[in-house]
Amino acid sequence: MNMTPNNIIGITEYGAAQKVPGSNILLRIGNKYYLIDIGSHYNNRLDKEPLPFDARTIDCLTESHGHGDHMGLSLKLLKSGFKGRTFATYCTADLTLLQNNQAVKSVFVYNKMVKGKKIPGTNQWIPFKKIEYNDADVKGFMNTFESYDKSHLGFPYNVPIKLSEDAEIMFLEAGHIPGSAQILLTINKDGRKIKILNAVDLGRTDYNITDHPIADIPIVRSPDTKLPKDIDYVVIEATYGDRTHKPLADSLGTLEEAIKDAYKQKGKLIIPAFSIMRTQMLEYFFFKFNELGRLPKDFMVYLSSPSAVDVNKMILEHPEDMDTNARKDFKNKLKNPFNFEKLIIHNKWTETDEIARSASALSSAIIASSGMCDYGRIVSVLENTISDPKNIILLTGYVSPGTRGYLLQNKEKKIPFPDGLVDLKADVRKMGGMSGHADCKEMLAHLKHIKDPAKREQFKGIFIKHGEKEACYALKRELIKAGYDVASIHVMERGKEYAL
Ligand SMILES: [Zn+2]
Known part of the structure; x- marks a missing residue:
């Protein structure tokens, strides 16, 4: 086949291939280059290496959502010479600003906090982090954002956005975090018209089918399943390609039991949580428990995470992303899930440390970030509480090997x-x-909405990424079992270009 750079359409994943972090897709349409996501590899050596492509040649970047593993290298992209335009939903544009501001600030805080400390049990000093980016870089990157109207950076869902003569995108609800989007890309090139859907990260669809009184609270809307039938290629995630989630009702049962036990033992309930969405869901759970009279009367909930408080504010500014039930709950400015009488927000970490250290007979919950327990306010909270058998530490998600959270688990x-x-x-x-x-x-149900093999419908290509190797292949096996053509399914390899 004669493929000159002018007629080729190719897709390459440079990070999250057979692993979870570092989403970074390069699309080549003729001699134009488009990026979908520029995610961090979470302290992997890849974060330190030069970008695997020439940032100066990128025409535009589209962000699927505001998690670090999808936008965390945006400042690096800028410093590598990116002169293109950035497209994202309104809320993702806000989250990008927030995340990049925090990234710049956290290096200063880290250097201040670890000054003069040694790695326990060794003679090595904890290294200072190099200051790589500053406020001007954050501003410089925000200047690359395009906007739908002058009122706000970013775009709404469900409107076509022209990238060039050859390409158009549309953001569709992904139901993962506020602002998260599936990206529908339509390419019209030299008489060929193809549609590609990037459905990474895709949220949950079954929150609403549990029978727990407060399980029906996803905050964000469910993924949009009203997708066009003429999608040719899909890019999907395999984060949980080999698993089925426990119902949310089970988690709520675990939380309620931990509250009761901590209360009975006059202990503290310590909850390490990520500041984007995990913390907000916990706040929502406590709010609902309180509303239903299922929280002990003198039980307080302390939130100690300045970044989570910023995310709270941001979510309130984006009711367009909320689920209908959540929108009702958040409408009341005086008594919404981020502002109710039992939720006490700590602005200073010393206030939280005081609660963590106090020998008071009153039981309470402390939510602090980060979820991995390696940095943030949770570190000193844990240091002050884990040696008391009356206390309960409740881990709320995945903890990766090598972290303090993993040792606790x-x-x-x-x-x-x-x-x-x-x-x-x-x-x-x-x-x-x-x-x-x-x-x-x-994920299978989502794909079936677009192409159902039982009705002899097939994609031209299914690209699996954003999952450990075993999970990617497990998902591939499930897709084959469901009737998808084996030749169309690709477990993506890092750096390999697939022609479309
Ligand atoms: Zn995500």
Whole structure:
């Protein structure tokens, strides 16, 4: 086949191929280059290496949502010479600003906090982090954003957006976090018209089918399933390609039991949580428990996470992203899930430390970030609470090997902190089922809305990414079982260009 650079349409994944972090797709349409996501690899060496493509040649970047593994290298892209335009939904544009501001600030805070400390049990000093980006870079990147109208950076859902003579995109609800979008790309090139759907990260669809009184609270709307039938290619995630989630009702049961037990034992309930969405869902759960009279009268909930508070504010500014039930709950400015009488927000970490250290007989919950327990305010909260057997540590999601959260999950006898090892005597529990990603079953159902093999409908290509190798291949097997043509399914390989 004669493929000159002018007629080729190719797709390459440069990060999240057979692994989860680092989403970074390069689309080549003739001699134009488009990026979908520019995600961080989460401290992997790839974050330090030069970008695998020439940033100066990129015509535009489209962001699927505001999580770091999808936009975390945006400042690096800018510093590598990106002169193109950036497209995202309104809320994703806001989250990008927030995340990049935090990234710049956190390096300063980190350097201030670890000054003069040694890695426990060793003679090595904890290294200072290099200051790579500043406020001007954050501003510089925000200047690349395009907008639908002058009122706000970004775009609404469901409107066609022209990228060039050859390409158009549309954002569709992905139901993963506020602002998250499936990206529908239409290419019209040299008489060929193709449609590609990027459905990474895709949210949950089954929140609403549990029978727990408060399970019907996704905050964000479910993924848009009113998709056009003429989609040729799909890019999907395999984060949970080999799993089916536990119902959300199970998680709520675990949370309610932990509240009751902590209260009975006069202990504290410590919940490490990510600041985007995990914390907000927890706030929502506590709000609903309180509304239904299922929270003990003198039980308080302390939120200690400045970044989560910023995300709270941002979510309130984007009711367009909310589920109908959530919109009702958040409408009341005086009594909404982020502002109710039992929720106390700590602006200073010393206030939280005081609560964590206090020997008060009153039980309470403390929510702090980060979920992996390696940085943020949760570190000192844990340091002050894990040696008391009355306390309960409730992990709310995946903790990766090598993190303090992982050591807690494994119930190691001694947990390292910057000031030394601390005995773990508190009860460590895990709350599953809160994932914001579609599982294998949900992903298959989503694809079936577009092309149903039972009706002899097939995609020209299905690209699987954003999942560990085993999960990617497990999802491939499920797709074949469901009747999708084996030749059309590709488990993406990093750096390999697939011709469309
Ligand atoms: Zn995500």
